[in-house]
Amino acid sequence: MACKKYKEKIVLHLYGELGENDAKDLMAHIEGCADCAEEFAYTQKIFQVLDETKTDDIPEANWEKCWNTIDVGIQGKERKKKSFLLYPRWAYASAALLIVFTVGFFFGRMAFLKPAESRSMLLEGSQSAMYPSIQEHFESLKPVLVEYANYTASPENGTITIDKNIVRNLIIQNILLKRMIADEDPSTKEILEDVDLVLREIANQEGDDAHTLSMIKELIQERGILYEIEVSKTI
Amino acid sequence: MLFEQNRKRIFSLAYQYTKNKxxxxxxxxxTFIKTYNYLDKYKVENETNFSSWIYRIGINCSIDYLRKKKNKKEDFSDWDKWEKTIGSNHSNPEHTxxxxxxxxxxxxxxxxxxxRQRMTFILKHYQQFSIKEIAEYLDCSEGSVKKQLFRAVSAIRSPLKKYLWEKDYGMQKI
Incomplete structure (x- = not known):
């Protein structure tokens, strides 16, 4: 009976999960018990073999296939929510992933804060807790918006070319932040709505259409988006 | 990036668990569909960090997946077939x-x-989590994890010991 207990302890000891006193007790028992000494030696050897055969050889997942399935899985749920019908299919999958990322970022950040800071973030509610994510989003938007706000239609200036994938990601990030901030912060929500309009125009921009570029510039200026973004930093 | 890390961690765990891409x-x-569906619940009932939460969903999805798969399989004991293939190397005179x-x-x-035993073993041996962490992930006591782990190691140890002995893998030296 006692040996059975020690055999369990051998496994825990080899995993480094046995306390100091228990480990001493185990070693003392092993010294006086041939059966357990043999068991210890064999188990140690087995562990050595298990370690020798360990491999980090993990294949690459087919992410595209995975996202397509996630997309379909989420669409099934989202179909009931009419507000989401306005967005294309890629937005569902990317939105799901970005929600996971955004919430992850926010809570991950909280996990690294000191307990007092973390507590105060929770106490202040989701509005202020979202603040770092919103500011980060605004920072990623700024170079794009500045580029369009400074556009002047002339033959020398040519056109503005921005990777559509970057714009798509910004749109999704914008959608998510809008959804998460909901009605808790109307002024930020309003900025996000204006940004949404601008980003959609940029996403739909075809070639070097000077008229569209000027229209985007006017939109940014009329709505004072860059100014609003700067002001939001001071709040 | 946190998302990137989670994606890789969960795939790596699932692969080690199922050995099938x-x-x-x-x-x-x-895991990601469930995470998305339960996101509201997480925001309301949040007590744990997000990475741990999604990892726990990944663990549960893996266990459920295997259970369903095992139930579907009529004959999942292809041990004899495997033994015939691998064990047929006795023609090698050195038995190495x-x-x-x-x-x-x-x-x-x-x-x-x-x-469950498989998951406990993988989390401990390959993912190198502590017993306390495994207990949290599997939502059970540390004592229960220790038992599962001991059973898993015992189930692997005996046949492996015999096999290594037969194949002269340095076991005779002990």
């Missing part, structure tokens, strides 16, 4: 075994464990 991809998809063969043998023994 397609199955691991299925588990990854299921390669690392790959040994890996296959271990992989097969791990597959023979119950879904």
């Amino acid at each position: 397609e199955d691991a991809e299925d588990i990854l998809q299921e 075994i390669g690392l790959e063969q040994l890996r296959e043998k271990i992989s097969h023994l791990v597959e023979e464990l119950s879904p």
